[in-house]
Amino acid sequence: MSTTEYAPPASDPRDEPGENPLGRLSPEQLEQLGREFDAIHEEVYADLGERDARYIRSTIRLHRQLVLAARILLLGSRYRALWLAGTASLSLAKILENMEIGHNVMHGQWDWMNDPDINSRTWDWDTASPADAWRHSHNYEHHTFTNIRGKDRDLGYEIMRIDPHQKWHPVYLLQPFYNLILMGFFEWGVALHDLNGEAIRKGEKPREQVIEELKAIGVKARRQIVKDYVAFPALAAAVSGRRSFKTTLAANFTANIIRNVWAHSIIFCGHFPDQTFTFSEQEVAGETRGGFYVRQLLGAANIDGGPFFHLLAGNLSFQVEHHLYPDMPSSRYAEIAPRVREICSRYGLPYNTGPLHRQLGTVHRTILRLAFPGGGPRPKPGPYRPPAI
C-alpha cells in the first residue's frame, strides 16, 4: 500500500470559513471552554474513591470468573449445549477484558489508585498487540493527534480511505473486502498497525527497533495461539476424548472472532460516523487547551445504549467523553455526559451520538463510497440542542 496522502477534495464545505465549529469560537471563548472542561476533570478526580476502586476490582473479578466458567464448560465442548455456553462465556470474557478492562487500564484510567497490579505500566491484555507498542500508537499518537489528517494514523489505519480528503488509489477499491477480513482478525490488525508501517517504509524507524517490536509481537502471538489453539484443546481432549480437541479449538476461534468483530465495530464507530470532523494541520497549529477539547469533541462520536451495552463497549460508546478525558475512569463517563452536552449547547457545538445501527451504517457506507474516487464530507448535525422537556 502506498503512503496515505491527503489533498482537499474538489469542494469541501468545511474549508469555507465558519463551517467548522472550531473556527467559530473566539480565543476568549476557547479559553473559557477549556477552563470549564478542566473543571469537570478536576471535580471527578477529586471525588474518585472507594466506589470507583470497587467497580474496577469487581469488573476484573467478573472477567476472571467468566474465563474460568468458559474454560471449564469447554472441556465438554463436544456436547453442543456446553459448546454454546462456553463459547458465549469466553466471548463475553474476552470482550470485557479488551474493552472495559485492558483498554482503560492501559490508558492510565486507574493509575490514581496507585495499585501495583491495576496499572497502565504493568498491564498486559489478552490480544495479539503488545502493551507497550499499543500504548505508544494509541495513547500517545492517536489521543494527542486525534483526527488530524496526516498525523493521526488511526484515520483509516493507513489501509483504508475513510476521509474524502485522502487521495484515492486503486487499491482502495478492495477496501470493502479487506475491511471484512480486518473485522474478523482485528487484534492482528492492531498489532501490525502499532508497528507503524509508514515510518518503517520511510526509514524513520531504526531497524533494531522494528526487529524488537516484531519479536514482541511474535512472543505475544505465540502465547495467544498456544493458549487458545493448543493448550486448551489438548486439555479438553485429555479430559473428554479426542473429538474435544477440534470442538474446543473451534470454540476458542469463534470467541476470538466474535470479540474482534465487536471491537472493530465499536472502535470504527468512535471516529468514522458521518457526524465527525477531521482537521488539517494548519487548522490546529498553535492549538490551545480549549482548542484541544473542541477538536476531541468534533472528532469523536458516541453510541446510544443501556448500561450493559456500555460495559461491553468498554464505555467507548462514550467516545466523546473518553477523548475529552482519556485518563478518567470509564465508569464516570456516563455521569459527566449531561454536563458535556450542556457545555455543547451553550457554545453551539455538536454532540455526536446515535444508535449503533445508524453509527455503524454510516461507517460502512463511507468505507464503500470512498473505495471509489471522489466523495465529499457528509452533512454535519450542527449544534447540540437539549431535548424539549
Added chain:
Amino acid sequence: MISSFTSPLLADDYLELVNPLWSTRELRGRVERVERETADAVTVLIRPGWSWPGHEPGQYLRLGIAVDGIHHWRAYSLTSDPGRADGCIAITPKLVPGGKVSPFLCSRMKPGAIVRLGGVEGSFVLPQELPERLLFITAGSGITPVMSMLRSLARRGELRDVVHLHCARDADSVVFARDLAELAADHPGYRLERWLTGRRGRLQPEQLAGVCGDWSEREAFLCGPSGLLAAISGHWADRADPARLHLEHFQPPERVGEGERGRGGQVTFRRSGVVGASDGEQPILQAGERAGAKLAFGCRMGICHSCVGRLRSGQVRDLRTGRVHGQPGEELRTCINAPEGAIEIDL
C-alpha cells in the same frame, strides 16, 4: 507450562478468586482484629499468607493498604512476638493528625480486610548472642519495635536483667501499658521505668544515671523522636562505648510546609543516577531531559501516561492545578508534575 493456559494472566490471578492469601506473586495478609491501645493508637492483628518469611523482633514491615480506593505503602514496626502461637503478626500504628493511612487504621479498619505485606526490613534487632544486661530507652511510638523484643524475650525466658525506660506524656498515653505491667509482674528481671514528660519534663541525658545507675555498661536500644535520639547518642558517645548503643529513627511522615508555592527542587532519577533540578516551572520530565536523562514521554500534557515513574521520596506539585501531593510509591506523570523540594523517582 501453567502459563500457557493463563497468559497474559498468571495462575495467581485465578487462585485469588478463591482466597486472596493464596497469591504467590505477592504476600498478603488478612486483618483478624483491631484492638485499641490508647486514645490514638491501635494494634492491628494480621494473619499473613503461607509464604510469610517471619521477622526478627525490632524489624519493620512495609504494609500496603487501600484507603478510599488509593493504595498506599507505609512502614510499621512489628510489635508481635515472631513466635506467636496463632501465627499472626501485629503492628501498632499511632494516629498522625492530617495523615492518610493512620487515621484509617485507627478508626476505620475492619477485620477481614486484605492488605499487602511488602518486605520485612530493619537492622534494629537484638544481637545473636544476647548480652547479659540490656537497657531499652523508648519514647512515644518508639516503643513499638521494642515491644516485639520484650515479648520475644519473655517467651524465651530471657528477660533476665532488663531495664526499660519509657517516656510518654502521661499515664494514659503509654502504649501497651497493660502488657508492660504484666511483663513487670511476671518477670522479676524486667524493670519498667515510666518517665511521664507531662510531670517531669523531657528526659535529659544527664538524668539517665538517676534511673539506671549502670547505664553505660549495658547494651542499649534507643527508639524515639529525633531530638531524644540526638541527645542520648551524643551523651552516650562522650561517656560510653558507642558500639553498644543501637538506634532506630522513628520518622513521622514528612509534610511540606504550608504556604510555600512552586519552589521547585532537585530531582534524583534513581535508575540512571542523573540529578536534575527545576525552579518550580519545569516539570520533572523537562528537568531530567535538561540534565541528560533519557526519559520516556508522550503527549507532554498529562493525557497519555507514557512518562509515568514511581515516586520514591518527596513531594510534587501538579502544574495544572497547583496541588501539592506525593506519597512514596505513587505513580506520577512526569510531564505535569514539578518537584516541591527534593524528590527521588524510579526512572
